[in-house]
């Protein structure tokens with residue numbers, strides 16, 4: 001029971017909200033949480049093509065300027081740069097801040 | 098529609114193999130190793146934006162055509178460069194059948210991402226060979242890839258390679274031979290296997306991803322660890338505000354170096370040219386031929402060639418930025434700010450290439466997915482001062498700006514002025530992009546999803562080869578286009594000869610003089626004299642020629658002592674400062690380059706945009722030069 005709520009709460013965190021140094025695991029992709037003008041399904045596919053897929057471990061390596069945007073994220077063996085606006089579509093479970 | 102008639106009975110002609118893979122995995126390096134070509138290799142995604150062909154003879158004696166393609170993450174093709182790859186691989190080009198075999202190139206250090214495309218390619222039902230590239234880096238990072246296991250898991254032959262060292266090329270050639278042999282024997286019995294590729298859904302992509310994980314578990318001994326050095330370097334270069342400052346300092350150093358590093362070789366070339374001219378002056382009888390050689394060729398072509406060292410310094414910097422892996426970082430750092438004017442961070446890459454020449458810069462804009470973003474980037478590319486304008490800038494700077502140290506002796510004034518001119522181009526480009534994006538080119542902002550490649554030490558061989566190619570191209574141009582133009586200009590400036598008892602210099606009576614005097618009233622409001630008017634017209638074919646024309650025109654109009662001065666000295670003597678400033682301003686915008694306009698037409702498949710570019714930039718140039726001339730004249734009180 002408790003773990004379930006814990007999970008649910010964690011699943012509410014998006015990659016777009018994380019700060020530099022945070023480590024997490026991707027639990028879901030939810031396009032509706034991001035601001036995008038792409039066709040439905042397109043952002044999700046692009047994210048997967050760049051390795052941002054359920055189960056992947058990520059770490060935020062660098063933040064841009066100003067407003068800490070975009071971010072550079074370590075995903076598996078590559079480093080991907082993306083904007084927070086799109087990173088909001090990536091739901092994560094925090095591992096370490 | 099894809100042709101799915103399997104292996105068509107083709108007329109004689111070498112079999113073709115296509116190199117396909119993610120961006121920056123070493124396809125072009127492999128292409129060069131296979132064919133001996135020297136296509137551009139650099140450390141950022143999107144270097145290759147066109148289809149390129151080469152030939153090699155396989156160990157079995159077959160002539161094979163290799164096709165190098167732009168990198169892509171998927172055959173779904175989101176940008177024009179990826180469409181090139183898709184169309185070749187799926188046989189959608191009208192003039193070309195599907196390639197007989199595909200060599201999938203993967204970066205062994207980034208298999209997780211790279212293998213997904215390989216699975217997609219397998220669906221095509223074509224023979225596929227996997228080139229497991231960058232094995233040297235994989236080894237040094239302790240990634241143990243078992244090629245045999247990988248081959249078993251993927252169901253295709255796997256050949257480890259190190260493309261830049263030509264390692265593994267022989268085994269790859271042997272494998273290509275075997276694969277083509279099998280394909281040929283199957284091709285005799287017409288194969289009707291349909292193309293099994295269809296656009297993958299998100300669900301398909303997830304399935305591919307899971308499959309990749311299974312394969313990796315099977316074939317990769319130790320999980321890959323990210324490149325540590327890259328992370329350390331980035332923790333300095335990608336700091337939020339400081340990172341931007343470092344980027345600016347780098348660009349600033351580049352312009353300082355253009356002056357300071359090139360000074361000595363330029364003086365040497367100048368000395369050499371003067372010596373030759375002196376020898377001809379002394380040893381040849383006066384006459385048209387002597388005038389053609391000294392005034393037309395040495396005065397014209399020579400005054401362009403002298404700038405080769407500066408152009409090479411500029412290219413050296415650009416090459417190092419490209420080879421090191423910094424380009425993608427610059428795009429990352431600038432994304433937010435470029436977003437402010439409605440441009441994509443990635444636009445930095447085509448725009449920086451435009452400092453070399455707008456033509457490849459405009460082609461590099463193919464990597465920008467969104468059409469309105471792409472058009473905006475293309476429209477401002479000519480405002481990034483190209484290397485052909487460098488001679489114009491530095492000539493005027495040398496003539497009018499004193500060689501002085503400023504800011505506490507740290508910075509040379511000429512370098513500072515040069516930086517300011519480049520900055521003026523960049524800022525007006527951004528302003529124009531801003532206006533375009535608010536008015537005619539409105540549209541959604543494309544997401545930024547970009548890999549940051551691992552840093553690599555630029556390889557001296559690659560850098561030197563690149564510089565050699567540039568120098569060669571420049572000299573060939575000087576020896577052909579510019580030479581021919583200069584001979585024409587010299588003739589126009591020498592004939593008809595002055596009438597008996599003429600009071601003005603002979604050139605005033607020549608055709609060039611007449612053209613110049615005819616155009617002069619048009620350009621007088623912006624402070625241009627008739628000599629400049631003459632220089633602007635041939636400058637459309639090659640901008641450096643403007644400098645050459647001034648060289649010839651002044652060589653022909655002056656006599657006696659002034660002849661012995663350098664062109665810069667002559668200009669300092671005969672132009673006012675407002676005229677010089679106005680001329681510089683003109684060249685910040687100077688849109689009159691035929692090559693640029695025609696590549697815009699081709700890339701955008703429209704006459705409208707190049708026309709708009711020509712008239713828009715010409716009016717800007719005129720307006721800005723007018724303002725500069727008037728303000729400078731008022732300030733100086735002339």
Ligand SMILES: Nc1nc2c(ncn2[C@@H]2O[C@H](COP(=O)(O)OP(=O)(O)OP(=O)(O)O)[C@@H](O)[C@H]2O)c(=O)[nH]1
Nearest residue numbers: 121122123124125126139143144145168231259260
């Ligand atoms: N260490 C190492 N570096 C390599 C190898 N092959 C290529 N490179 C480097 O990888 C970078 C990319 O090489 P390219 O050949 O331009 O890659 P590409 O796949 O053609 O890239 P795009 O045209 O952008 O799709 C360059 O910096 C090369 O020097 C290799 O086997 N080992």
Ligand SMILES: [Mg+2]
Nearest residue numbers: 124125144145
């Ligand atoms: Mg390439």
